[in-house]
Amino acid sequence: MSNYYPAEIVGTAVLGDSGVRQIVFRSPSIASTCSPGQFVNIACGGEHSSHILRRPISIAGADRESGCVDIRFDIKGAGTAWMAELKTGELLDVIGPLGKGYPVEPGKKCLVVGGGTGIYSVLFLAKVLGAGCKALLGFRNSSLINSISDFESYGCGLSIITDDGSSGRKGFVTELVAEELDRGGIDTVYACGPMGMLKAVNDIVGGRAEYYVSLEERMGCGVGACMACVCHTLVGYKRVCADGPVFNAVEVCFK
Amino acid sequence: MSNYYPAEIVGTAVLGDSGVRQIVFRSPSIASTCSPGQFVNIACGGEHSSHILRRPISIAGADRESGCVDIRFDIKGAGTAWMAELKTGELLDVIGPLGKGYPVEPGKKCLVVGGGTGIYSVLFLAKVLGAGCKALLGFRNSSLINSISDFESYGCGLSIITDDGSSGRKGFVTELVAEELDRGGIDTVYACGPMGMLKAVNDIVGGRAEYYVSLEERMGCGVGACMACVCHTLVGYKRVCADGPVFNAVEVCFK
Amino acid sequence: MNEHVKKDIIKGVDLSVNICGVNLRNPVITASGTCGCGEEYAPWYSAAELGAISVKAVTLEPREGNEVPRICETPSGILNAIGLQNKGVRHFVEHDLPRLKSEGAVVIVNLAGRQVSDYAETASIIDGTDADMIELNISCPNVHKGGMAFGTDKNMAAELVSEIRRCTSKPLIVKLTPNVTDITEIALAVETAGADAISLINTLLGMRIDIRTRRPMLANITGGLSGPAVFPVALRMVWQVKNKVKIPVIGMGGISTGEDAVEMMLAGADAIMVGTAMFADPLAPIRIRDGIADYCAINGLPAARELTGGVIIG
Amino acid sequence: MNEHVKKDIIKGVDLSVNICGVNLRNPVITASGTCGCGEEYAPWYSAAELGAISVKAVTLEPREGNEVPRICETPSGILNAIGLQNKGVRHFVEHDLPRLKSEGAVVIVNLAGRQVSDYAETASIIDGTDADMIELNISCPNVHKGGMAFGTDKNMAAELVSEIRRCTSKPLIVKLTPNVTDITEIALAVETAGADAISLINTLLGMRIDIRTRRPMLANITGGLSGPAVFPVALRMVWQVKNKVKIPVIGMGGISTGEDAVEMMLAGADAIMVGTAMFADPLAPIRIRDGIADYCAINGLPAARELTGGVIIG
Ligand SMILES: Cc1cc2nc3c(=O)[nH]c(=O)nc-3n(C[C@H](O)[C@H](O)[C@H](O)COP(=O)(O)OP(=O)(O)OC[C@H]3O[C@@H](n4cnc5c(N)ncnc54)[C@H](O)[C@@H]3O)c2cc1C
Ligand SMILES: Cc1cc2nc3c(=O)[nH]c(=O)nc-3n(C[C@H](O)[C@H](O)[C@H](O)COP(=O)(O)OP(=O)(O)OC[C@H]3O[C@@H](n4cnc5c(N)ncnc54)[C@H](O)[C@@H]3O)c2cc1C
Ligand SMILES: Cc1cc2nc3c(=O)[nH]c(=O)nc-3n(C[C@H](O)[C@H](O)[C@H](O)COP(=O)(O)O)c2cc1C
Ligand SMILES: Cc1cc2nc3c(=O)[nH]c(=O)nc-3n(C[C@H](O)[C@H](O)[C@H](O)COP(=O)(O)O)c2cc1C
Ligand code: FES
Numbered sequence A, B: 001m002s003n004y005y006p007a008e009i010v011g012t013a014v015l016g017d018s019g020v021r022q023i024v025f026r027s028p029s030i031a032s033t034c035s036p037g038q039f040v041n042i043a044c045g046g047e048h049s050s051h052i053l054r055r056p057i058s059i060a061g062a063d064r065e066s067g068c069v070d071i072r073f074d075i076k077g078a079g080t081a082w083m084a085e086l087k088t089g090e091l092l093d094v095i096g097p098l099g100k101g102y103p104v105e106p107g108k109k110c111l112v113v114g115g116g117t118g119i120y121s122v123l124f125l126a127k128v129l130g131a132g133c134k135a136l137l138g139f140r141n142s143s144l145i146n147s148i149s150d151f152e153s154y155g156c157g158l159s160i161i162t163d164d165g166s167s168g169r170k171g172f173v174t175e176l177v178a179e180e181l182d183r184g185g186i187d188t189v190y191a192c193g194p195m196g197m198l199k200a201v202n203d204i205v206g207g208r209a210e211y212y213v214s215l216e217e218r219m220g221c222g223v224g225a226c227m228a229c230v231c232h233t234l235v236g237y238k239r240v241c242a243d244g245p246v247f248n249a250v251e252v253c254f255k
Numbered sequence C, D: 001m002n003e004h005v006k007k008d009i010i011k012g013v014d015l016s017v018n019i020c021g022v023n024l025r026n027p028v029i030t031a032s033g034t035c036g037c038g039e040e041y042a043p044w045y046s047a048a049e050l051g052a053i054s055v056k057a058v059t060l061e062p063r064e065g066n067e068v069p070r071i072c073e074t075p076s077g078i079l080n081a082i083g084l085q086n087k088g089v090r091h092f093v094e095h096d097l098p099r100l101k102s103e104g105a106v107v108i109v110n111l112a113g114r115q116v117s118d119y120a121e122t123a124s125i126i127d128g129t130d131a132d133m134i135e136l137n138i139s140c141p142n143v144h145k146g147g148m149a150f151g152t153d154k155n156m157a158a159e160l161v162s163e164i165r166r167c168t169s170k171p172l173i174v175k176l177t178p179n180v181t182d183i184t185e186i187a188l189a190v191e192t193a194g195a196d197a198i199s200l201i202n203t204l205l206g207m208r209i210d211i212r213t214r215r216p217m218l219a220n221i222t223g224g225l226s227g228p229a230v231f232p233v234a235l236r237m238v239w240q241v242k243n244k245v246k247i248p249v250i251g252m253g254g255i256s257t258g259e260d261a262v263e264m265m266l267a268g269a270d271a272i273m274v275g276t277a278m279f280a281d282p283l284a285p286i287r288i289r290d291g292i293a294d295y296c297a298i299n300g301l302p303a304a305r306e307l308t309g310g311v312i313i314g
């Protein structure tokens, strides 16, 4: 497969000790149409690659003026390891924006909740919501913490928690959510992270606020045509790539 | 497949109008043990490649002191197209030297005959033979001519002919061979090029000199283990990669 | 039948083909299950630009399909086990078919079932519509009763085809599974039983295990292999079948470039289908169509259909 | 039988396995036809470092093999049609076997033939040597009488195996072809007929055409597909067979990393073979051996043999 949808890489970075990678690429068409919660689909391995499937990665930020799009990712396997070697000036083969993002209503008080690689998706949301939201982020340990200064720069409130207490408070992000909700006044909760976290937050929200979750599933086409990436909902299977990745939690069957 | 046998590329070039590529890589182990007629086997497509077979390319030159090896190639398909994009500083995954080269006896008067991509293999031979040989090279037309100054720099005599007369004399390299042999005093003829040329030269030599040919065949292992690359000889099939690529023409069945 | 369909002439090459009486503007059909009912690829191309679209398999009743994960990657290929998720033939006939036809697409309805009576009833329903062709899927490896058993036994295959032949006067394509000892035996059986054309290959049965969790990569344990990895197997089977049957053959399996399509046609395909390649490149069908035209133009062929069976043996 | 063979202990992991009474120092065997008789890979490793070496197929009389080209590339795979070129069993027994045994290699003799009597006579000759095992090749797709017919018919397969069983007391591995509808049927038939172990898969039948010349890429027209492309098919078949038979299973087909080998063992392989991967990396068998040890060490497994059949279903 070759570079059919090439976008020039304008910057790459390793974020702190976490090993998390950042790539910023120029794609005016994506930057000008995308919204938080949407994702891009990236071809890995180069022109002679044996990797057939694109890798879905959330849009962590976009700037209409410069046409730049920001993605952040952990190295999980062959595809992300390959992406991590890309350099400024090289071309990324990228399709997007894909999927339905977070519904944003002006004037609401919101929580954005992120765990693991889920924080990149809500980072873009925090940028759009700014002071209208507070970000609650969970990490396994302090060495994995990253992207904090970006959240801070968007003027949203911020609380961090680590599973092992190696930085800040010890515990799970769900505790922070519970405290904020108990404090009252929250209209909407948005969350992206492991299924266990999304489900736990669902139990905590318990109808006290609107709750939107961003789901992950292995994908084929990425555009809604192949039925590979489905999730259980009250009305049967829906497609994560096209009907989501963001769903209103009331329709999702958490198991 | 990944870079198991990495050698750093120290230079690349496009040779004249011909579009022929040159790569010079550092491999002291290959440079110090190789001889003319041997080849290297190159993995194409990078670490995530869908190309399983290595590409055999003749050694066009080697320098023991610097540890550098010179290869030259035409872009024929996916593998050579990929190689053509490599840049100085990148790593080439290369195995070699492989095969049996041209037998060289000191003090003999020789002709080295090259056609098409066969000229790279005899270039290295011309370097070793120096003034002891005359190089006869055939090209389809003037735009494909390359590597001439290298032949000249080795102090060997040189005649060039093109199929269409667009540079120098018009005709086939076989004519040059016939003339040189008729002039007398030639002990050995070495040739590398298309099968038709090798056979025609065989007819012309007709026992008047020792005649060695370098053959090409599609390869699997490149080391003699799989029996993919055989050629017909008087004693049955032999392996181009391990018993050749250079054979004494008396044993080869030209068809 | 559908004389109004225009012929694609690209670079002076006539790309049109005729498959058992149905005109296709070009030989490129999108493969069942990989293009839904065409809607999702609308940002890249309209189904009407294709030779035809073979829609996601329809069954008599709606089907949920398998649990996730339903897909995983293999070297130059993918495994899938969707399990025929679809909303049933009635929903298809009411919602998708009219839209596709009004857009001007040539529509092939891929038909799956559990038993002969399912298939028959579904075929009868399709027969009453303006769908262009039926593709009988006797080859789905991902559901316990997905028709693969029909496709691996020449007698069962023949019986099913005869039965469906009675239910419809529409051109009947039978789609074969490659998971058999002798593909030509099945091909001959379905030809004799009344198939108007044969399409092949469906996916090769495969499996992967996640060595971190030690569990199968797919919830269904096994799945169907598709993509470039299977291309040489597909090409061989198309060649074998074309040498045995008289009816048209539609070749697929791993086609991802115009060159691949040309190769498949040279092996004997009258038209080709493109599936997995769209996952990497949504524009693959259009690129492949143009690649066929390029090859024909460069090689002085006035019409793409002249490629069919053009391999030189001996 | 061969108690002298030492066990490889790497990173504290015992890599040794025992296949029907024969000790292998590690589970990595080089596959027949891809490593000759071991000599050519001597610059990279000695055959004695392997679990075993399965030598290039030997036949009763010398064989010329097919015309060239005998090999070509496909996405993540290759096609080959060598045609069993070899110098005959007597040459092998005189020249190659003594050398391999003196080096300390565990030698598996891959045996091919045209008819039952060929196979039987060759097996009897091998039986009189110090070769460690026989691998009955009933699966070569590249010669008209290369045994593939035996491998695709359970009755023929069983007959051949019974006959060879009578000719030799050496452990008898039967190598299956994947070009069948139901691999378990053949596996059960050869087990019942007296096979001591099963190895699979041989190559999948494939074909490529050079679109420039319009001729098949291989002189033999069709050839056998191997390499990473076939890995998911091989893994599925090993899993299916392991669930049906009681005898050891040797898995192969596209293994090119230690992870692939672990996956194959989890699917049910007692040992694995490496073929095509050596063409890209001559050191592949050693790298794969070390990769198996790494995985076991990281996952706290004291012995590689504990991987076998470790896939978790459900
Ligand atoms: C909508 C969406 C948004 C995502 N956003 C991000 C992000 O912003 N940052 C980030 O680090 N990761 C993100 N992920 C996860 C990311 O897609 C996987 O980590 C990545 O595909 C792994 O590829 P690999 O080749 O490195 O790993 P491998 O395990 O080698 O991948 C093999 C195959 O499995 C698929 N796969 C593996 N893990 C996942 C997963 N968790 N979800 C879906 N498919 C998977 C791959 O796409 C590929 O097809 C997102 C996933 C989805 C579905
Ligand atoms: C001993 C030897 C020495 C060679 N030296 C040179 C050289 O110095 N310069 C040069 O330009 N070319 C040389 N060649 C030819 C070169 O190997 C092929 O041009 C190259 O492999 C083509 O690869 P590709 O991927 O670009 O083409 P593709 O056609 O895509 O290759 C597909 C497959 O066919 C094989 N193949 C294609 N053409 C040939 C060929 N002519 N001979 C053998 N295998 C082939 C490839 O290795 C590959 O496995 C040599 C060949 C041999 C056998
Ligand atoms: C995700 C997916 C779903 C599929 N669903 C169907 C289906 O519903 N009916 C069918 O006949 N074939 C189905 N197939 C098989 C394809 O139509 C095609 O035969 C196969 O994938 C080989 O072609 P390809 O390599 O171009 O994808 C499916 C394939 C994939 C990858
Ligand atoms: C060039 C080549 C020659 C082969 N010759 C034989 C053979 O003589 N006997 C045999 O049983 N298998 C033969 N095989 C099949 C391999 O042993 C093995 O079953 C197959 O290649 C799958 O494994 P791999 O993908 O690791 O190569 C051959 C394979 C190749 C590539
Ligand atoms: S990945 Fe194809 S429908 Fe979502």
Ligand code: FES
Residues within 6 Å of the ligand: B218, B219, B220, B221, B222, B223, B224, B225, B226, B227, B228, B229, B230, B239, B240, B241, B242
């Ligand atoms: S390429 Fe294997 S023997 Fe020559």
